[in-house]
Amino acid sequence: MHALDINQRELSERIGISQVAVHKLVSGKTKQTSKINELATALECDPAWLGNNDDVGDMGEAQWRGVETWDSHTPLSDEEIELPFYTSIELSAGSGSFTDTENTGPKLRFSKATLRRLGIEKANAVCVNVSGNSMEPVLPDKATVGIDTGDKTRIVDGAIYAINHGGLLRVKVLQNLPGGGIRLKSYNSDDYPAEDYSAAEKQDIEIIGRVFWYSVLLPR
Structure with missing residues (x-):
């Protein structure tokens, strides 16, 4: 999945099963699926690599063709690019704030095909961390998000955006309101009610860009 730059959410959408089901397959908790052919197509491999018939086997094993290890010294392939990862900037997913000045840290690898498919220019894509719990469980504390800074002129209801709200960098679900207003919504709505x-x-809210990708570490 890493070599193809597909996260679990994208894989679930491609094969038509829930993200929870994908996680169980990847972790080896589930060893069978009726979506073996769809899974093989999404991962660009032969179904035989995933096991016999519906038996997927341990999806965490290196039997997936195309999955390989790499580090910061591994050269980029012709179909890969690196996006800047600003480690000193955190988008607030709560009532906190960001600290420090802009500082480029490590770079994250993406396939060119992914950005082409989403219509994102490399120059407009950046990655940052999320701080706080207002966007849980989708974006837990310390999740990493990719932002398309070129997509900020039109608000798509229900999409996630990075915003500058009076000097505070935040990540919220946005919704248009009648009369030109805006609603900021959190996934953790019990603790963080919507803000209208x-x-x-709204003039005090600057849209930085739309979140097009996110990555989270699952608890063990």
Whole structure:
């Protein structure tokens, strides 16, 4: 999956099963699926590599063709690019704030095909961390998100955006309101109710870009 730059959410959408089901397959908790052919197509491999018939086997093993290890010294392939990862900037997913100045840390690898498919220019794509729990369980504390800074002129209801709200960098689900207003929503709505702002108040909210990718570490 890493070599193809497919996360579990994208894989679940491609083969038509839940992300939870994909996680169970990847972790080896589930060893059978009726979606063996769809899974093989999504992973660009022969179904035989995934096991006999519906028996997927341990999806965490290196039997997946195309999955290989690499580090910062591994050269980029012709179909890969690196995006800047600003480790000193954190998007607040709560009531916190960001600290330090902009500083480029390690770079994250993406396939060119992924950005082409999403219509994202490399120059507009950056990665940062999320801090706080207002976007849990989708974006838990310390999740990493990819932001398309070129996609900020039109708000798509229900999409996740990075915003500069009066000097505070935040990540929220945005929704248009009648009269030109805007609503900021959190996935953790019990602790963080929606915030509504009028068209006038909206002037203090600058859209940095739309979140097009995220990565989280699952608890063990």
